[in-house]
Amino acid sequence: MAHTHDGEGVRRRRLLQAAVTVPAAGAAITAAAASTAAAATPAQRPGRGGRFDGDSPRFALAVLPDTQYLFDADSSDPAPLRETFRYLVAERAGANIAFLTHLGDVTEHGTEQELRLAADTFGTIHGSVPYSVLAGNHDIDGSTDDQRGDSAYLDAFGPRRYASMDSFGGASPDGYNSYHVLRAAGRDWLVLALDWRLSDAGLAWTQGVLDAHPRLPAILTTHDLAHADDEGRAHLSDNGTRLWEGLIRRNDQIFLALGGHYWPPGRTVLANDAGHDVHVHITNYQDRYYGGAGMIRLYAFDLARGVVDVETFAPWFLARDPERRTPLEAETVELTGDTDRFGLAIDFAERFGGFAPVPPPAPRPPAAVMPRGTVAYWRFDGSALPAPGVPVPDGTVVRDLSGNGNHLTVSRLHASGPGALVVSDEHHGGQPAHASLRFDGGQSPDRGAILTTGARAPLNSLKFTRGYTIETFIKLPEPFEGQHAWMGILSWQGRNSEAGKTTGWSPDEPTCSLNLSGERFLQFVVYPHRQDADPTSWSHALEVGRWTHIAVVNDGRRTVVHVEGSKIARNPTQASTGIATLGKPFTIGATQFDERFGQGFYGWIGDTRIVERALDSDEFLTSAERPGR
Known part of the structure; x- marks a missing residue:
């Protein structure tokens, strides 16, 4: 959830005051939650939704923003998120869903109880669709950066949670920043999942990941990146400006940057130091009915057409009989405003040509192209x-x-x-x-x-x-x-x-x-x-x-x-x-x-x-x- 910071001078909506302090270090995720994937039922295990096609020119990235109101002390209700995860598993083959990324503020107070419930809910998807989670200011002590040390969040969503995923590439020494490498559309893609506040060490680690994967197009995800006006025009926040100046603008690989934290949603396009477009998007629906109801945004990449088609919907409401949806459920089942449903035209070969040029095929001699x-x-x-x-x-x-x-x-x-x-x-x-x-x-x-x-x-x-x-x-x-x-x-x-x-x-x-x-x-x-x-x-x-x-x-x-x-x-x-x-x-x-x-x-x-x-x-x-x- 967004909060007003005096240095930013931007009007924001807020429902609650700052998050409470995180429980003492050392709180651990329960054994039951830690082994969720191994104990998953057959309906939850890989294969339920078919097989992901890593060579198809079309694939989808699922984006899940702030779920904090679904994990709010004794007001928690994980049912919407469980339905979202069941949808992603069931539709993985049909929509060719490559990955899910959470944008932070998983929980409202970052307590051990809330995080344990959230971690258990993520078991619905664990082992079926790879995913990343990053810390928002409500998941940890919001006054600290990624050098804060141990926390209940780190126990629940630290590096060991992703160790069994083929996509997982590694995490920063502090454990709060991680990266994944996805195989989709016949090539590898880099997803950076960065803490709510990166320290200088965190920035250096992230740069090292980019340097180690110089030819991979990169999607940067973090919690606090940009805020939007009422017309949906996004503007970098103070933290977003720090990321832009210290990381994004000088790394041409980063073509898409996604953040939550603020509402309303918005988007903008910035030019990096190479003169190329970087799409900056805010995704957050916690202000909507039922705390956003586990709403997701699908980024459908189509390399054949050179577009990314974006849609936003709530699987929990989608699964209900249309005739029995309440008025608010019917209003929220899908969002179709300009910042919720849109298309991005991207010439991928040209956009990625500066760091991953595709060598043109050599001319073929006549003898090679004269069949019987x-x-x-x-x-x-x-x-x-x-x-x-x-x-x-x-x-x-x-x-x-x-x-x-x-x-x-x-x-x-x-x-x-x-x-x-x-x-x-x-x-x-x-x-x-x-x-x-x-x-x-x-x-x-x-x-x-x-x-x-x-x-x-x-x-x-x-x-x-x-x-x-x-x-x-x-x-x-x-x-x-x-x-x-x-x-x-x-x-x-x-x-x-x-x-x-x-x-x-x-x-x-x-x-x-x-x-x-x-x-x-x-x-x-x-x-x-x-x-x-x-x-x-x-x-x-x-x-x-x-x-x-x-x-x-x-x-x-x-x-x-x-x-x-x-x-x-x-x-x-x-x-x-x-x-x-x-x-x-x-x-x-x-x-x-x-x-x-x-x-x-x-x-x-x-x-x-x-x-x-x-x-x-x-x-x-x-x-x-x-x-x-």
């Missing part, structure tokens, strides 16, 4: 091409690295200038070659550049009746300026009517093309070799400013398009065997209509490969696995 059945493979990093930023002259030949002779020759459309095609070192993160071509095509007037196979290239006439896989990488510029509706990415030339096809939008469109609609929907339209049909696949709207891998896979029966390894929704089930090629050139950079090129592609195109069979996703160009199946 490869009929053509082009990349734009060869010595035949100019340096990045330099236009590619007309007549330049980009060789087919498969050895099948399907070489491409560069030409410009209409009166397009040199800038219509330029070499670039931009590339998709999973692309074998670290280079691409930047096309500056568009309408009004039509302009662009293309690469086409020669008149006698084998690819011009291949029918692919046993299946095929066509792959490429593209990136659309941001901002996406100008008129580019229905621009082509790649295609075979000629009219489908020449192949005897009678279906489709027009007899003058080519027999196979990959295009982009005005809404940036990917369109793959093919006139099969065997069927008189034009099955067409459509994607969602592609993002601008982002590299995208596209794979068109046909197994001899139907075609399925994948974007970034994910099957799109609008893949027709209509039969589709082969491609009705006409012996006319294959083209990268545009699509003909009535055997005439209009606009060209606008954006970047990277490695492009065609294989004469259906590939599995782990054989795509984005896979580092060795091909050959």
Whole structure:
């Protein structure tokens, strides 16, 4: 619970005066509480909620603030917290909960009786979900720092309590500060659980932990960090300022700092010495109905989306029949204000790049990415091409690295200038070659550049009746300026009517093309070799400013398009065997209509490969696995 300190000059709400003095040193946790985990019932032991997945890009950190009013002398009621713990155990697999951290003020007076009851209640979760607990000013003598010596709190929640947890890394010599290392999202994370007041020795110990784990992103938890105004804007407290100046700002690893003690909840973002964001949050609900009722906050990390989704709720009320909840229970079951339910956008690779850079994959040689059945493979990093930023002259030949002779020759459309095609070192993160071509095509007037196979290239006439896989990488510029509706990415030339096809939008469109609609929907339209049909696949709207891998896979029966390894929704089930090629050139950079090129592609195109069979996703160009199946 927060108290008014003259030096801070901040208006705070308070219900009681300062905590009573902690019982004499040497008070011990009972044997029953100390062995809670070993004596847990089957419903409490690991496995009840399933298995935590440490490799999933999504995981959750549970945050539990001040529970002091649930452990308040003869007014104690641990039932809400027991239900919270049962929820975390039961939902560990479903929500992929990696860890629980308590923010201090476990109890109201720090008595041996209160701490024994709290320690026993934590037995509900012990052995099932790893956790940390730190001392708040109500758990110990609030006038002391972490050099206070023995206490009933230390007996109940000292280092020996966590010794059996795989996550536990160690504690400071005084026992009041500890750290855990979590394995989540395929990497290790550091959680610092720091006392209500760190001494200079405590600061030095914490710095030593960070120095010993220099590549781990760190979450700092403590009791007194920041207070908030009524609009939820957080401001560092005096103690928070000391932690910021002496520890947080100069350690780029610390990206999230969490405190309790004060209410209302709030948040802010501060810039550290490296110029990076540090998210500072206050979490405390002891002023709410039933002392907060064991309310928790879940920080759901999603490294795939680059976000942390935060929600706040009370499992004790959530477990009750909605029809039987009292009015206050219904009001408190979940909090949805701006400081209780929100999202944080974090580019984790960029944010952690200063201390844990992810080395980019090295370019892969052509031989490593040509599986059985490869009929053509082009990349734009060869010595035949100019340096990045330099236009590619007309007549330049980009060789087919498969050895099948399907070489491409560069030409410009209409009166397009040199800038219509330029070499670039931009590339998709999973692309074998670290280079691409930047096309500056568009309408009004039509302009662009293309690469086409020669008149006698084998690819011009291949029918692919046993299946095929066509792959490429593209990136659309941001901002996406100008008129580019229905621009082509790649295609075979000629009219489908020449192949005897009678279906489709027009007899003058080519027999196979990959295009982009005005809404940036990917369109793959093919006139099969065997069927008189034009099955067409459509994607969602592609993002601008982002590299995208596209794979068109046909197994001899139907075609399925994948974007970034994910099957799109609008893949027709209509039969589709082969491609009705006409012996006319294959083209990268545009699509003909009535055997005439209009606009060209606008954006970047990277490695492009065609294989004469259906590939599995782990054989795509984005896979580092060795091909050959």
